Amino acid sequence: MFGGINPTQMQGMMKKMGISQIPLDVNRVIFEMKGKKMIIDEPSVVKIKMQEQESYQVIGEAHEESIETFSEEDVKTVMKKTSKNREEVEKFLKENEGDIALAIIELSKKNK
Numbered sequence: 075m076f077g078g079i080n081p082t083q084m085q086g087m088m089k090k091m092g093i094s095q096i097p098l099d100v101n102r103v104i105f106e107m108k109g110k111k112m113i114i115d116e117p118s119v120v121k122i123k124m125q126e127q128e129s130y131q132v133i134g135e136a137h138e139e140s141i142e143t144f145s146e147e148d149v150k151t152v153m154k155k156t157s158k159n160r161e162e163v164e165k166f167l168k169e170n171e172g173d174i175a176l177a178i179i180e181l182s183k184k185n186k
Contacts, residue, residue: 096121103132109171111139143172156181 079087088095100119105112117134144167152163155178166177 091124093122093124096123098130103134106141109141109143111141112136113139143167144174148172148174152177152181158184 085095098119098121100117101115103114103117103119114132114134114136117132119133120131122129122131148167149160149163152158152167152174153160156163158166158181162181163177166181167173170176
Protein backbone atom coordinates (compact mmCIF):
# COMPACT_ATOMS: atom_id res chain seq x y z
CA MET A 75 0.00 0.00 0.00
CA PHE A 76 0.98 3.61 -0.61
CA GLY A 77 0.45 5.89 2.38
CA GLY A 78 -2.54 3.98 3.74
CA ILE A 79 -4.33 3.80 0.37
CA ASN A 80 -5.69 0.39 -0.48
CA PRO A 81 -5.14 -1.09 -3.95
CA THR A 82 -8.73 -0.42 -5.05
CA GLN A 83 -8.40 3.26 -4.16
CA MET A 84 -5.06 3.40 -5.97
CA GLN A 85 -6.63 1.94 -9.14
CA GLY A 86 -9.41 4.54 -8.92
CA MET A 87 -6.92 7.38 -8.58
CA MET A 88 -4.88 6.09 -11.50
CA LYS A 89 -8.01 5.82 -13.64
CA LYS A 90 -8.91 9.46 -12.84
CA MET A 91 -5.41 10.50 -13.94
CA GLY A 92 -5.84 8.59 -17.21
CA ILE A 93 -3.46 5.77 -16.32
CA SER A 94 -4.43 2.17 -16.96
CA GLN A 95 -2.53 -1.01 -16.22
CA ILE A 96 -3.40 -4.17 -18.11
CA PRO A 97 -1.74 -7.48 -17.16
CA LEU A 98 -0.74 -9.47 -20.25
CA ASP A 99 -0.60 -13.26 -20.54
CA VAL A 100 2.94 -13.56 -21.97
CA ASN A 101 5.00 -16.74 -22.21
CA ARG A 102 8.31 -15.22 -23.30
CA VAL A 103 9.92 -11.84 -23.90
CA ILE A 104 12.95 -11.48 -26.19
CA PHE A 105 15.10 -8.37 -26.46
CA GLU A 106 17.37 -8.50 -29.52
CA MET A 107 20.55 -6.50 -29.17
CA LYS A 108 23.72 -6.28 -31.19
CA GLY A 109 25.14 -9.80 -31.20
CA LYS A 110 22.95 -11.24 -28.46
CA LYS A 111 19.43 -11.85 -27.21
CA MET A 112 18.11 -11.37 -23.69
CA ILE A 113 15.30 -13.84 -23.03
CA ILE A 114 12.83 -13.84 -20.16
CA ASP A 115 10.70 -16.98 -19.87
CA GLU A 116 7.37 -16.84 -18.01
CA PRO A 117 7.61 -13.10 -17.26
CA SER A 118 5.11 -10.91 -15.48
CA VAL A 119 4.17 -8.25 -18.05
CA VAL A 120 1.95 -5.20 -17.53
CA LYS A 121 0.93 -2.79 -20.28
CA ILE A 122 0.72 0.75 -18.91
CA LYS A 123 -1.21 3.36 -20.87
CA MET A 124 -0.81 6.99 -19.89
CA GLN A 125 -1.55 10.12 -21.93
CA GLU A 126 -1.93 8.21 -25.21
CA GLN A 127 1.43 6.49 -24.71
CA GLU A 128 1.98 2.82 -23.99
CA SER A 129 4.84 1.31 -22.04
CA TYR A 130 5.47 -2.20 -20.81
CA GLN A 131 6.80 -3.37 -17.48
CA VAL A 132 8.55 -6.75 -17.67
CA ILE A 133 9.56 -8.64 -14.54
CA GLY A 134 11.37 -11.95 -14.60
CA GLU A 135 14.70 -13.71 -14.69
CA ALA A 136 16.65 -13.14 -17.90
CA HIS A 137 19.30 -15.19 -19.65
CA GLU A 138 21.38 -14.30 -22.69
CA GLU A 139 22.00 -16.11 -25.96
CA SER A 140 24.36 -15.08 -28.73
CA ILE A 141 22.91 -14.33 -32.15
CA GLU A 142 24.47 -15.80 -35.26
CA THR A 143 24.17 -13.17 -37.96
CA PHE A 144 25.04 -15.55 -40.76
CA SER A 145 23.86 -18.92 -42.04
CA GLU A 146 25.55 -22.17 -43.00
CA GLU A 147 25.01 -21.23 -46.64
CA ASP A 148 26.82 -17.92 -46.04
CA VAL A 149 29.83 -19.77 -44.60
CA LYS A 150 29.95 -22.18 -47.56
CA THR A 151 29.69 -19.31 -50.06
CA VAL A 152 32.59 -17.42 -48.47
CA MET A 153 34.67 -20.61 -48.20
CA LYS A 154 34.10 -21.33 -51.90
CA LYS A 155 34.91 -17.78 -53.03
CA THR A 156 38.00 -17.34 -50.82
CA SER A 157 39.42 -20.87 -50.47
CA LYS A 158 39.58 -20.31 -46.70
CA ASN A 159 38.69 -22.96 -44.15
CA ARG A 160 35.52 -22.95 -42.06
CA GLU A 161 37.27 -21.75 -38.89
CA GLU A 162 38.74 -18.66 -40.60
CA VAL A 163 35.47 -17.80 -42.32
CA GLU A 164 33.30 -18.20 -39.21
CA LYS A 165 35.75 -16.16 -37.12
CA PHE A 166 35.74 -13.33 -39.68
CA LEU A 167 31.93 -13.35 -40.00
CA LYS A 168 31.46 -13.28 -36.21
CA GLU A 169 33.84 -10.35 -35.86
CA ASN A 170 32.17 -8.44 -38.70
CA GLU A 171 28.46 -8.99 -38.01
CA GLY A 172 28.01 -11.54 -40.78
CA ASP A 173 29.07 -9.16 -43.57
CA ILE A 174 29.50 -11.67 -46.41
CA ALA A 175 30.71 -9.17 -49.02
CA LEU A 176 33.37 -7.82 -46.67
CA ALA A 177 34.42 -11.37 -45.80
CA ILE A 178 34.91 -12.28 -49.46
CA ILE A 179 36.86 -9.09 -50.19
CA GLU A 180 39.10 -9.17 -47.12
CA LEU A 181 39.72 -12.91 -47.02
CA SER A 182 40.48 -12.93 -50.74
CA LYS A 183 43.15 -10.25 -50.20
CA LYS A 184 44.95 -12.63 -47.85
CA ASN A 185 45.29 -15.18 -50.67
CA LYS A 186 47.38 -12.80 -52.79
